[in-house]
Amino acid sequence: MNNQETKDGREPSVLLLIPAYNEEKRIGPVLDRYAVYFRECYKGKFVLVVVLNDCRDNTLGVVLAAMEKYSQTIRYLKFDEAIGKGGALIEGLKLYQEAEYIGYVDADGATSPEAYHDLIRHCREADCVFGSRWLPDSVIHHAQESKRQFASRCFHIIVQSLFWMNIKDTQCGAKLIHRKAAEAVQNHLMIADMAFDINLLYVLKRKGFTLKEIPTEWTDQIGTKVVLGRTSLTMLLSVIRLRIIYSPFYKPLKPLLRPISAYLYKKLAAPYRKCDQT
Numbered sequence: 001m002n003n004q005e006t007k008d009g010r011e012p013s014v015l016l017l018i019p020a021y022n023e024e025k026r027i028g029p030v031l032d033r034y035a036v037y038f039r040e041c042y043k044g045k046f047v048l049v050v051v052l053n054d055c056r057d058n059t060l061g062v063v064l065a066a067m068e069k070y071s072q073t074i075r076y077l078k079f080d081e082a083i084g085k086g087g088a089l090i091e092g093l094k095l096y097q098e099a100e101y102i103g104y105v106d107a108d109g110a111t112s113p114e115a116y117h118d119l120i121r122h123c124r125e126a127d128c129v130f131g132s133r134w135l136p137d138s139v140i141h142h143a144q145e146s147k148r149q150f151a152s153r154c155f156h157i158i159v160q161s162l163f164w165m166n167i168k169d170t171q172c173g174a175k176l177i178h179r180k181a182a183e184a185v186q187n188h189l190m191i192a193d194m195a196f197d198i199n200l201l202y203v204l205k206r207k208g209f210t211l212k213e214i215p216t217e218w219t220d221q222i223g224t225k226v227v228l229g230r231t232s233l234t235m236l237l238s239v240i241r242l243r244i245i246y247s248p249f250y251k252p253l254k255p256l257l258r259p260i261s262a263y264l265y266k267k268l269a270a271p272y273r274k275c276d277q278t
């Protein structure tokens, strides 16, 4: 018996979110692979919810075609505003009541269904388990290009010095959260861009939930949504904003921080969410 199975051999119910922005070329085969794999190899309830927003291409058409084939397994949520990857996940995580575990994975197929299933096998080891590409046992089939790796390691150093979470890879797109933990952080998620993961992990940790990095199998894919300069600047702005929000300086700085950050996000054409609950 695997450690996530119950005595009758069932695996936990999982709702898996896939944020998607202009993914008509990448998401079709990924939906096929996940739907078929989990139908055939998973001994529990498994539902996929694609969260799309602001798509300029036929992502919705591709998702609808997949839903016709796998009507029991695939659903979607659609937003017309540019809410960002983080915004899409914030909205998707509101569905936490529908399964014992709620998680997410990228639409690009960098994490295979087998690798995601492996993450689920570790679900009882912490309140949030997530894939890591930087552990000794991680398997990288095709690595990111070197300038992406360099930017990613610089970002890692910044995140470590700001938050001291001792996490090797906050940015891997494969994460799984127990519904109780997802419920507890609902009102504390406010980073709408690609730095959303830091927001999620940091708030979980602050609230006393346990986090565990699991070595994963990962393959870089073409067609990334990351525009290195602008995405990196936005992510930097977001982690600094998050750090200030969770510092003693936030109260006195709040009247200044709000208009400044709203202005900067607008300049960067990046999605911005206010944080009323913090």
Ligand SMILES: Nc1nc2c(ncn2[C@@H]2O[C@H](COP(=O)(O)OP(=O)(O)OP(=O)(O)O)[C@@H](O)[C@H]2O)c(=O)[nH]1
Pocket: 018, 019, 020, 021, 022, 023, 051, 052, 053, 082, 083, 084, 085, 088, 105, 106, 107, 108, 110, 144, 173, 194, 221, 223, 224, 225, 226
């Ligand atoms: N809903 C939504 N999803 C988004 C948005 N921006 C990116 N995504 C999704 O977020 C996921 C991550 O994007 P990727 O292009 O894979 O970027 P990444 O994983 O950070 O970087 P790579 O290493 O290049 O894969 C993909 O599923 C995208 O479609 C957005 O504005 N809205």
Ligand SMILES: [Mg+2]
Pocket: 106, 108, 110, 173
């Ligand atoms: Mg990706």
